Amino acid sequence: MTQNLSEGDWSATFDDINFPEYEYEEINLNEKLAEELKISETLCNQLRNKYESLGKYYNHINNILSEKQELKNTIVDLNQTNDHNSKLIKVLVKTLEERSKEIQEKDNVIQEKDCVIQEKDNVIQEKDCVIQENNVIQEKDCVIQEKDNIIQERGYMIQEKDCVIQENDREIQKIQEKYNAAQEKNRKIQKIQEKDKIIQEKDSVIQEKDSVIQEKDSVIQEKDCVIQEMDKKIKEIRLQNKTLTEESSKYQYENNKNNSAALKYDITNLQHSLENYITKCKGNVDININEIQKLLKKYESNSVITKDHKPLIKAVLQRHVIEQIFKYGEEYFQFANLNKYKKYGSGTETYLYNKANELINLAEIFAAKRDGVDETTKLLPVKLRQIFAALGNRGFNKVIKKKKKTSSHEFISEYQDILNEEINKYRKFGDPERKREIEDMAGSIIQKVINLFWFRLEVQEPIAEYIWFKYNDKIDPSYMEGTWEDDEIDKIVVDICYFPVIAQEFDKKSKRQIYTPAGILHKYK
Structure with missing residues (x-):
C-alpha cells in the first residue's frame, strides 16, 4: 500500500531540506573552487525543481488514490444494492488494479x-x-601572507647586510693585498740589505784594486803617449803606402791591361756600360711588351712580361744587346767577309785576328809534330797570343788618317746604327736629347764587348771562357749572382741569364777560377 500524503505534508517535508545560498563575492577562493561552487549551486537548483515537480506528482497520485477509495466504497454499496451491475464493477476493479500497478511502478521510479x-x-x-575547509585555508593564507611579508622585509634586511658584508670583504681583500705587498717589500728589503753587505765587502776590495789600478793607469798613460806618437807615424806610413799602391796599380794597369785584375775591372766596366745603355726603362720610355715577350721566348723563358716587370725587361734587353754584338763580331771576323774591308784599313783587326789564330795553330802543330825539347818552341803559342793582347789594347780604336786626323772605325760606326735600330724595336724614348745621349753609347759598348770576348780572354793562361746558363738551370751562388736569399736556393731556378760567367777551367772544379759570376734573374720552381 502506498502512503497517502497530503499537499500540506509534502510542502512541509520539502521545506525541511536546508539549501544554503552562497554569496560567491564574499568567499575569497581560487578560481577552481569558485567553479565548483557554481556547479554545486546549479545542482541544488536542479534538485529543488525536481522536488517541486515530485510534490505536484504526489498530489496528483493522492487525488487518484482518494478517487479509488471512493470508487471502492461505491462498488461495495453497489454490490450490496445491485447484483446486476456486478460485471461492470469487476471491470472497474480490474481497471483500478491496472491503475494501481502503474502507480506502484511510478512509486518505484520515484524511490529510485x-x-x-x-x-x-x-x-x-x-x-x-x-x-568550510577552504575558509580555514583562506585564514591560513592570510597568516602565510603576513609571514611572507615579514620574510620579505627580513630578506631586504639580509640583502643590505650582504652588501655591507661584501664591502667589508673588499676592504679586507685590499688590506690583505697591502699586507702581502708589505711582506714582499720586507723580503726585498732583506735581500737588498744582504746585497748591501756583499757590495760593501766588494767595495772594500774594489777600493784596494782602485789604488792598484790608479798606479797602473799612470804607467798606461805614459805608454799611451808613446803609442799615440807611434800611431801618428803608422798613419803617415800607411798613407804613403796607399799612395804608392795606387800609383803602382795605375802603372801596372797602364802597362799590362791583360792581367787578371785589369780583366776583372774591364768586365765590371762593361756591365755598368750595358746597364746605362739599357736604362732603367722608366719615365719617358715606351716599352713594346709584345716584342719583349717574343724576345724572351727566344731564350726559352715562359715568364709573362708586364710593364711592371722592369728587372726582367732590362735583363732580356741586356742579353739581346750582347748576343747581337756577338753576331756582328762573327760576321766581321769570318774569312768570307775579309774582302769587305781593306786589309790595311778597317780590316786590319780581322786580318790580324785570323792570321794570329792561323800562326798559333801552326805553332801548336810544330811543337807537337817535331822532335825535341826546348822552352822557346813550347812557349811560342803563348807568345803568339800576345797579338790578342795588342788587339785588346788598341782594337777598333779611332783610325788615324792623313794629317793625323782621326775618324771612327768603319766596323764601329756601321754596327752602332744597326744596334740602335735593333734595340729601338723594343723601347722608344720620348725625349730626343735623352735618345741621342743613349744611342751615342752603342759604339763604345760594341768595342768593349768585342775586345773582351774576342781578344782579352785569349790572352789569359790558361785561356778564359764564357758560359751562358739556360732557362730552368739550378742556382749555384758560387758562380751566379742575383737577388735571392740563402734559404731560397732549393726553391728557385734560372729564368734568364743576362751576363755570362767568365772563368778559367770551369769544368774542373778544383782548378776553376771565376773572373766574374753570371748575372741571373731567377724564378720559383
Missing part, C-alpha cells in the same frame, strides 16, 4: 530518484565541508 537525490545531498554536504 529519491536515492539519487539522497546521493547528491551527500555530495553537497561533502562540498560544504570542503568550503
Whole structure:
C-alpha cells in the first residue's frame, strides 16, 4: 500500500531540506573552487525543481488514490444494492488494479530518484565541508601572507647586510693585498740589505784594486803617449803606402791591361756600360711588351712580361744587346767577309785576328809534330797570343788618317746604327736629347764587348771562357749572382741569364777560377 500524503505534508517535508545560498563575492577562493561552487549551486537548483515537480506528482497520485477509495466504497454499496451491475464493477476493479500497478511502478521510479537525490545531498554536504575547509585555508593564507611579508622585509634586511658584508670583504681583500705587498717589500728589503753587505765587502776590495789600478793607469798613460806618437807615424806610413799602391796599380794597369785584375775591372766596366745603355726603362720610355715577350721566348723563358716587370725587361734587353754584338763580331771576323774591308784599313783587326789564330795553330802543330825539347818552341803559342793582347789594347780604336786626323772605325760606326735600330724595336724614348745621349753609347759598348770576348780572354793562361746558363738551370751562388736569399736556393731556378760567367777551367772544379759570376734573374720552381 502506498502512503497517502497530503499537499500540506509534502510542502512541509520539502521545506525541511536546508539549501544554503552562497554569496560567491564574499568567499575569497581560487578560481577552481569558485567553479565548483557554481556547479554545486546549479545542482541544488536542479534538485529543488525536481522536488517541486515530485510534490505536484504526489498530489496528483493522492487525488487518484482518494478517487479509488471512493470508487471502492461505491462498488461495495453497489454490490450490496445491485447484483446486476456486478460485471461492470469487476471491470472497474480490474481497471483500478491496472491503475494501481502503474502507480506502484511510478512509486518505484520515484524511490529510485529519491536515492539519487539522497546521493547528491551527500555530495553537497561533502562540498560544504570542503568550503568550510577552504575558509580555514583562506585564514591560513592570510597568516602565510603576513609571514611572507615579514620574510620579505627580513630578506631586504639580509640583502643590505650582504652588501655591507661584501664591502667589508673588499676592504679586507685590499688590506690583505697591502699586507702581502708589505711582506714582499720586507723580503726585498732583506735581500737588498744582504746585497748591501756583499757590495760593501766588494767595495772594500774594489777600493784596494782602485789604488792598484790608479798606479797602473799612470804607467798606461805614459805608454799611451808613446803609442799615440807611434800611431801618428803608422798613419803617415800607411798613407804613403796607399799612395804608392795606387800609383803602382795605375802603372801596372797602364802597362799590362791583360792581367787578371785589369780583366776583372774591364768586365765590371762593361756591365755598368750595358746597364746605362739599357736604362732603367722608366719615365719617358715606351716599352713594346709584345716584342719583349717574343724576345724572351727566344731564350726559352715562359715568364709573362708586364710593364711592371722592369728587372726582367732590362735583363732580356741586356742579353739581346750582347748576343747581337756577338753576331756582328762573327760576321766581321769570318774569312768570307775579309774582302769587305781593306786589309790595311778597317780590316786590319780581322786580318790580324785570323792570321794570329792561323800562326798559333801552326805553332801548336810544330811543337807537337817535331822532335825535341826546348822552352822557346813550347812557349811560342803563348807568345803568339800576345797579338790578342795588342788587339785588346788598341782594337777598333779611332783610325788615324792623313794629317793625323782621326775618324771612327768603319766596323764601329756601321754596327752602332744597326744596334740602335735593333734595340729601338723594343723601347722608344720620348725625349730626343735623352735618345741621342743613349744611342751615342752603342759604339763604345760594341768595342768593349768585342775586345773582351774576342781578344782579352785569349790572352789569359790558361785561356778564359764564357758560359751562358739556360732557362730552368739550378742556382749555384758560387758562380751566379742575383737577388735571392740563402734559404731560397732549393726553391728557385734560372729564368734568364743576362751576363755570362767568365772563368778559367770551369769544368774542373778544383782548378776553376771565376773572373766574374753570371748575372741571373731567377724564378720559383
